[in-house]
Amino acid sequence: MGSQGRTRRGAVVTDPERRETLARTPSPVAWLLVAIAASFLGLFLVLPLVAVFAQALAKGLGPALAAIADDETLSAIRLTLMTVAIAVPLNVGFGLAASWAIAKFEFCGKSFLVSLIDLPFSVSPVVAGLVFVLLFGARGLLGPALADQGLQVVFAVPGIVLATTFVTFPLVARELIPLMQAQGNEEEEAAITLGASGWQTFRRVTLPKIRWGLLYGVILCAARAMGEFGAVSVVSGHVRGETNTMPLHVEILYDGYDFVGAFAVASLLALTALATLGAKSWIEARGPRRSVA
Amino acid sequence: MSQAVSIEEAPLADAERMPAAVGPGRARARRRLLPGFRMTLGITLLYLGFMVLLPLSALALKASTMSGNVFWGTAASARALASYRLSFGASFAAAAVNAVFGLIVAWVLVRYRFPGKRLFDALIDLPFALPTAVAGIALTFLYSPRGWIGAILAKAGIEIAFTPVGVMVALTFIGLPFVVRTVQPVLEDLDREVEEAAACLGATGLQTFRRVIFPTVLPAVATGFALAFARALGEYGSVVFISGNMPMRTEIAPLLIVTRLEQYDYAGATAIAVVLLVSSFALLLLINGLQAWGARAERAEARS
Amino acid sequence: MGVDPNAAFARHWKKTHGQKVTIRQSHGGSGKQARAVIDGLEADVVTLALAYDIDALAEHGQLVPRDWQSKLPDRSSPYTSTIVFLVRKGNPKAIRDWGDLMKTGVLVVTPNPKTSGGARWNYLAAWAWALRKPGGSEASAEQFVRKLYANVPVLDSGARGSSTTFAQNGIGDVLLAWENEARLLVEQVGRDRLEIVIPSLSILAEPPVAVVTRNVERHGTGEVARAYLEYLYSEEAQRLVAKHFYRPRLESVARGLGRRFPPVQLVTVDEVFGGWQRAQRAHFADGGTFDRIYRPGGE
Numbered sequence: 001m002g003s004q005g006r007t008r009r010g011a012v013v014t015d016p017e018r019r020e021t022l023a024r025t026p027s028p029v030a031w032l033l034v035a036i037a038a039s040f041l042g043l044f045l046v047l048p049l050v051a052v053f054a055q056a057l058a059k060g061l062g063p064a065l066a067a068i069a070d071d072e073t074l075s076a077i078r079l080t081l082m083t084v085a086i087a088v089p090l091n092v093g094f095g096l097a098a099s100w101a102i103a104k105f106e107f108c109g110k111s112f113l114v115s116l117i118d119l120p121f122s123v124s125p126v127v128a129g130l131v132f133v134l135l136f137g138a139r140g141l142l143g144p145a146l147a148d149q150g151l152q153v154v155f156a157v158p159g160i161v162l163a164t165t166f167v168t169f170p171l172v173a174r175e176l177i178p179l180m181q182a183q184g185n186e187e188e189e190a191a192i193t194l195g196a197s198g199w200q201t202f203r204r205v206t207l208p209k210i211r212w213g214l215l216y217g218v219i220l221c222a223a224r225a226m227g228e229f230g231a232v233s234v235v236s237g238h239v240r241g242e243t244n245t246m247p248l249h250v251e252i253l254y255d256g257y258d259f260v261g262a263f264a265v266a267s268l269l270a271l272t273a274l275a276t277l278g279a280k281s282w283i284e285a286r287g288p289r290r291s292v293a
Numbered sequence: 294m295s296q297a298v299s300i301e302e303a304p305l306a307d308a309e310r311m312p313a314a315v316g317p318g319r320a321r322a323r324r325r326l327l328p329g330f331r332m333t334l335g336i337t338l339l340y341l342g343f344m345v346l347l348p349l350s351a352l353a354l355k356a357s358t359m360s361g362n363v364f365w366g367t368a369a370s371a372r373a374l375a376s377y378r379l380s381f382g383a384s385f386a387a388a389a390v391n392a393v394f395g396l397i398v399a400w401v402l403v404r405y406r407f408p409g410k411r412l413f414d415a416l417i418d419l420p421f422a423l424p425t426a427v428a429g430i431a432l433t434f435l436y437s438p439r440g441w442i443g444a445i446l447a448k449a450g451i452e453i454a455f456t457p458v459g460v461m462v463a464l465t466f467i468g469l470p471f472v473v474r475t476v477q478p479v480l481e482d483l484d485r486e487v488e489e490a491a492a493c494l495g496a497t498g499l500q501t502f503r504r505v506i507f508p509t510v511l512p513a514v515a516t517g518f519a520l521a522f523a524r525a526l527g528e529y530g531s532v533v534f535i536s537g538n539m540p541m542r543t544e545i546a547p548l549l550i551v552t553r554l555e556q557y558d559y560a561g562a563t564a565i566a567v568v569l570l571v572s573s574f575a576l577l578l579l580i581n582g583l584q585a586w587g588a589r590a591e592r593a594e595a596r597s
Numbered sequence: 598m599g600v601d602p603n604a605a606f607a608r609h610w611k612k613t614h615g616q617k618v619t620i621r622q623s624h625g626g627s628g629k630q631a632r633a634v635i636d637g638l639e640a641d642v643v644t645l646a647l648a649y650d651i652d653a654l655a656e657h658g659q660l661v662p663r664d665w666q667s668k669l670p671d672r673s674s675p676y677t678s679t680i681v682f683l684v685r686k687g688n689p690k691a692i693r694d695w696g697d698l699m700k701t702g703v704l705v706v707t708p709n710p711k712t713s714g715g716a717r718w719n720y721l722a723a724w725a726w727a728l729r730k731p732g733g734s735e736a737s738a739e740q741f742v743r744k745l746y747a748n749v750p751v752l753d754s755g756a757r758g759s760s761t762t763f764a765q766n767g768i769g770d771v772l773l774a775w776e777n778e779a780r781l782l783v784e785q786v787g788r789d790r791l792e793i794v795i796p797s798l799s800i801l802a803e804p805p806v807a808v809v810t811r812n813v814e815r816h817g818t819g820e821v822a823r824a825y826l827e828y829l830y831s832e833e834a835q836r837l838v839a840k841h842f843y844r845p846r847l848e849s850v851a852r853g854l855g856r857r858f859p860p861v862q863l864v865t866v867d868e869v870f871g872g873w874q875r876a877q878r879a880h881f882a883d884g885g886t887f888d889r890i891y892r893p894g895g896e
Binding site for chain 2: 029030033034036037038040041043044045046047048049051052055090093094096097098100101102104105107113115116117118119120121122123124125126127128130131132133134135140141162165166169185188189192193197198201202220223224226227228229230233234246247248250251254262263266269270272273274276277278280281
């Protein structure tokens with residue numbers, strides 16, 4: 001996903017007049033390619049999405065709403081939102097610090113540091129969960145010491161938050177680093193020269209310039225944090241009403257033959273995903289991301 | 294104004310004392326004008342260390358306590374090898390499907406105008422935003438013998454859900470955005486005049502594509518392919534529902550880790566996790582190399 | 598579905614002790630749950646699918662005493678079940694007994710016994726039938742089980758996954774399931790789609806319960822944890838578990854429900870396999886019989 005942000009940013013908008021319009025130039029090859037692309041996207045993107053909502057409403061709206069209003073679903077929603085509310089600010093704080101250090105300064109080992117930040121992207125979610133079990137499990141490296149202090153990490157809420165934070169770790173930083181690098185340092189340097197403090201410079205000069213990228217990073221990070229499954233599944237004890245996040249609850253309902261319930265909760269998550277995509281398009285339509293280069 | 298001048302002088306004078314004040318050294322000196330380097334780098338390293346390096350070192354530490362025999366006994370057992378074959382094979386196949394169709398989708402989105410285009414463009418990122426478990430149950434429903442697509446295929450005697458093909462379908466879904474999103478900007482930057490010149494010189498559409506367009510987008514396609522492959526290799530949530538999870542046949546490597554854990558076999562889980570992690574690192578290096586290649590190709594094009 | 602025994606116990610405890618208890622249930626297969634408790638899930642009591650998983654709590658984390666099974670009546674197993682067949686309505690493949698499962702063209706759905714504690718009972722029931730039938734031997738039992746697993750198209754990691762595969766995704770001709778799971782599935786999916794077949798011989802599945810001593814010591818919840826498990830043996834609780842299709846231990850309750858639970862010839866793991874530890878070592882450990890016979894795709 002990082003590279004997606006990176007490559008997309010340098011794009012120059014092609015002159016729309018020079019694009020072929022199917023209606024105007026109905027070349028058979030163009031039609032064929034559009035048909036292939038549309039079928040591929042229809043089959044792999046639209047159909048699964050439609051299936052989620054159709055299955056949720058298979059027995060009408062009532063049972064779907066009842067499944068969502070269920071106590072255990074509500075507590076899963078609460079836990080998921082709480083996880084997001086902790087993981088996202090942590091990663092935003094880190095993303096801002098990392099992008100400031102990396103984009104504004106030159107130092108040895110910078111490209112290595114950037115690779116390290118990307119690392120969690122390439123770690124399987126299951127492995128991400130496993131490392132926290134090895135670290136904080138009752139027989140892990142730090143687990144026994146923490147248990148003596150009465151602190152339980154894995155199979156409790158802190159483990160879910162940690163695993164989620166790990167998995168979503170690079171998202172904000174990856175959005176901000178290329179953005180801040182492209183923007184250069186001149187304006188910040190001018191502000192400092194004019195006597196502004198570091199904080200003032202950051203708040204008044206840098207933040208307004210990166211706000212759309214930051215917002216996009218936050219949205220992406222929140223969406224991924226809500227939906228994380230593999231890592232959370234390994235560190236959660238699957239206690240209904242306690243350590244059960246929304247995606248895990250979908251699995252429990254699905255395995256318990258409650259398909260309407262599973263797809264009803266899934267459709268809540270799908271709606272969130274659609275809102276994320278909508279927000280992304282809206283941010284992009286406002287232009288700043290593309291005009292940066 | 295005079296105050297400002299004096300402020301400006303202080304850091305510069307400070308910077309002047311730094312060695313190698315020419316070339317890159319000068320840039321470094323100038324950059325240090327901004328405050329907050331130590332603090333932000335400190336936060337970055339601390340957080341990175343605690344959140345990423347410490348947990349990953351737990352894995353390395355656990356693996357280092359295992360004897361070589363025990364480690365390879367699990368990491369290279371017949372069942373583990375079968376799971377790598379499936380994970381790598383299905384990921385490769387899915388990434389290949391995405392490379393071909395992703396290129397077509399990117400081309401269509403950049404070059405043509407058609408109804409619903411903006412919607413399709415926005416939907417491309419759905420696999421990033423949709424929780425994997427949701428994708429998993431939706432795809433399982435669609436492709437199981439009673440689902441919308443599965444029922445049609447079942448009549449033709451084709452099974453998808455609970456076969457390795459089902460695994461590939463799930464991995465194609467989650468890797469779909471990568472090729473599209475890496476190729477799209479390259480196609481947008483592609484100089485139409487070169488194509489038009491080729492066409493004027495008598496090249497057919499196919500020749501133009503093969504000689505002019507394809508070489509330009511190739512690094513981007515390769516990068517997208519590698520990114521999709523890397524993502525697919527570690528994927529769990531969307532696959533477990535549709536795969537049927539049969540050892541030796543439809544059991545992916547991440548699932549085998551979970552299976553080992555449920556048999557209280559921490560060493561076994563660790564061994565397979567190490568293999569998976571090392572493969573991901575190798576892929577990460579490959580992707581960095583591919584991106585450098587892409588950047589070089591872009592610069593070369595800009596010069597010409 | 599009837600009243601849940603947890604809610605009933607909460608009421609009972611409120612009445613007798615004036616305290617409010619909340620019972621939180623964790624979800625997942627037996628092995629998954631046992632692992633979570635070993636790794637630090639702060640459960641006060643566990644109710645798992647087989648004694649082997651509670652033995653693991655004793656072995657891997659000293660979480661329960663080694664003699665946990667003698668702490669409660671009936672080897673710490675307050676209710677039982679058995680393995681039955683679930684087939685499509687009208688039993689189109691004419692599946693009547695274990696022998697029919699090895700016929701070619703019959704697709705059997707059962708979870709992986711290596712990951713699913715519950716599925717080990719399925720495997721052992723099949724083995725026991727083949728061993729006990731006239732002329733049966735260890736070799737013929739192995740042959741039978743090998744053929745049976747060759748007919749398994751999907752080996753889910755847990756019992757719930759298999760039920761979904763069979764009932765919702767329409768895979769397979771017969772599902773091997775615990776009687777209570779099978780009855781529940783028929784209730785939920787519909788009598789017009791599924792029916793239950795009781796084989797001539799099956800195994801007595803005894804899901805055990807235990808107090809997680811180490812955790813209750815820390816939480817100070819020992820009294821209520823023990824009371825909860827003892828409550829499961831009470832007449833009220835036995836009636837409730839019977840509503841959930843488990844076979845009650847209490848004679849007085851079982852007698853009244855004779856028709857609900859058809860008689861089956863049942864053997865126990867101890868009789869046929871010499872206990873769970875031995876069964877586990879011989880059949881399900883890495884390199885055990887199951888690994889030897891199960892070679893999917895290799896046929």
